[in-house]
Amino acid sequence: MDIFIRNGMIYDPEIGFHGRKNIVVKDGRIAALTDELLAADTIIDAEGLYVVPGFIDIHIHEDTLTEDQINYSTECAALRMGVTTVVGGNCGFSPENLEEYIAYLQKQGAPVNTMMLQGYNTIRGKFFTDAQNQSAYRQGDVYASVSEAQIEQAKEEVKKSLELGAAGLSFGLEYTPGCSFHELTSVCSVLKDFPNALITVHYRHDAGRCLDSIRECIQLSEETGVPLEFSHIGSCAGYGDKRYMEEALTLLQTAREEGIDITADCYPYNAFSTLIGSTVFDDGALEKWGVSYDAILPIQGKFKNCACTREIFDYLRKEEPDTRVVCFAMKEENVFRAYKDDAVIVASDGKFVENQGHARTAGTFPRVLGLLCRERGILSFEEAIKKMTLLPANRMHLTEKGRLQVGKDADITILDRNAVREGNTFVEPAKAPLGIAYVIVNGNIAMCHGEIQSASDGVFINRQDS
Numbered sequence: 429m430d431i432f433i434r435n436g437m438i439y440d441p442e443i444g445f446h447g448r449k450n451i452v453v454k455d456g457r458i459a460a461l462t463d464e465l466l467a468a469d470t471i472i473d474a475e476g477l478y479v480v481p482g483f484i485d486i487h488i489h490e491d492t493l494t495e496d497q498i499n500y501s502t503e504c505a506a507l508r509m510g511v512t513t514v515v516g517g518n519c520g521f522s523p524e525n526l527e528e529y530i531a532y533l534q535k536q537g538a539p540v541n542t543m544m545l546q547g548y549n550t551i552r553g554k555f556f557t558d559a560q561n562q563s564a565y566r567q568g569d570v571y572a573s574v575s576e577a578q579i580e581q582a583k584e585e586v587k588k589s590l591e592l593g594a595a596g597l598s599f600g601l602e603y604t605p606g607c608s609f610h611e612l613t614s615v616c617s618v619l620k621d622f623p624n625a626l627i628t629v630h631y632r633h634d635a636g637r638c639l640d641s642i643r644e645c646i647q648l649s650e651e652t653g654v655p656l657e658f659s660h661i662g663s664c665a666g667y668g669d670k671r672y673m674e675e676a677l678t679l680l681q682t683a684r685e686e687g688i689d690i691t692a693d694c695y696p697y698n699a700f701s702t703l704i705g706s707t708v709f710d711d712g713a714l715e716k717w718g719v720s721y722d723a724i725l726p727i728q729g730k731f732k733n734c735a736c737t738r739e740i741f742d743y744l745r746k747e748e749p750d751t752r753v754v755c756f757a758m759k760e761e762n763v764f765r766a767y768k769d770d771a772v773i774v775a776s777d778g779k780f781v782e783n784q785g786h787a788r789t790a791g792t793f794p795r796v797l798g799l800l801c802r803e804r805g806i807l808s809f810e811e812a813i814k815k816m817t818l819l820p821a822n823r824m825h826l827t828e829k830g831r832l833q834v835g836k837d838a839d840i841t842i843l844d845r846n847a848v849r850e851g852n853t854f855v856e857p858a859k860a861p862l863g864i865a866y867v868i869v870n871g872n873i874a875m876c877h878g879e880i881q882s883a884s885d886g887v888f889i890n891r892q893d894s
């Protein structure tokens with residue numbers, strides 16, 4: 429055997445098994461669950477710890493490939509949280525050259541297993557090469573419509589990406605106001621030929637118009653017949669009046685009861701993060717959220733960690749639009765409410781560049797287990813683990829992951845249930861969480877007590893069509 433994990437408390441969210449067993453890991457798989465104590469080259473003593481399936485984060489923004497190299501800031505943060513599989517390419521944004529990106533993953537490996545979505549905004553932006561690029565999130569004229577010929581061209585690109593193994597197609601509708609519903613249904617029609625391909629959508633509107641956005645997604649999934657993942661519902665419906673979130677969840681639940689395959693994910697913070705030059709901060713945004721300029725905190729550049737004033741905001745919007753900011757605009761209790769819904773998945777929406785970014789990137793999973801479960805009692809440990817493992821595995825049709833059973837992939841997280849919590853803050857976002865003892869990726873120890881042991885055990889995972 430390769431690794432013997434002894435004396436841990438095991439929890440498998442599918443069987444519901446809870447109990448003390450030893451685990452044998454061999455050739456990347458879980459070879460046995462046993463009461464026997466066996467000898468092995470590598471022994472992990474899990475006395476007093478919980479052993480659960482590695483977490484699956486279905487919503488990250490992948491680390492960028494530049495000059496033939498990926499600096500894995502985001503994926504390393506994921507690994508330290510207990511994550512063993514991620515899905516990149518969300519909110520409409522994916523690598524300019526997905527084929528090259530996938531080839532890199534296949535050749536070099538990655539800290540964690542990686543699936544990729546094709547971002548539609550990335551395709552759409554290429555139609556507007558003449559337009560002034562105001563910000564990385566405004567690729568071309570995002571308010572303009574596209575022609576029928578361009579839609580056909582986009583469909584070809586989507587098809588090509590799906591043939592490369594992309595998990596599906598992501599939209600960032602808030603960033604492309606010019607994208608019509610007709611355009612959406614047209615490009616999504618391609619996915620019908622690819623079983624298990626899904627659509628993920630960063631909504632068109634938040635706050636007071638969040639319900640319109642959810643209705644649009646329900647209609648999109650219903651008309652195309654393609655499964656849909658509604659991205660980070662907390663930053664769509666978590667504002668002001670708590671009825672927004674209640675009604676948002678009810679709309680989704682009702683749609684599911686009517687047979688529409690639509691679920692949502694959520695990160696556990698009352699602040700979102702984006703580029704200050706993006707459409708998110710167009711006129712009227714602050715009024716809509718009921719916050720003032722000081723709710724916006726630049727997390728890079730010359731005003732890093734210095735709350736905005738009107739002057740700083742105007743300056744950055746105009747002169748340094750690619751400055752990443754966090755904005756404390758949602759209400760924590762409304763965001764946390766989302767997790768009470770059985771179908772809502774825990775996902776980080778993480779993105780670090782050189783270890784800088786929103787705290788969710790390195791804090792999401794431990795924060796849910798520490799703050800929401802243990803301290804606030806909003807959901808149980810078992811419910812939380814299920815939302816981090818089995819639910820996202822099922823969403824992505826990963827039948828060999830998200831489970832702690834004999835024969836399944838040896839993606840395993842070993843944690844201290846009584847100590848796990850985020851270790852970072854918005855000012856020090858990259859600090860490792862507490863209580864995550866070991867993370868095993870494909871049968872190898874990839875992380876131990878906050879220290880990365882290996883950053884290349886993860887593989888690229890094709891969309892699963894079985």
Ligand SMILES: [Zn+2]
Pocket residue numbers: 518519600630659660777
């Ligand atoms: Zn998004």
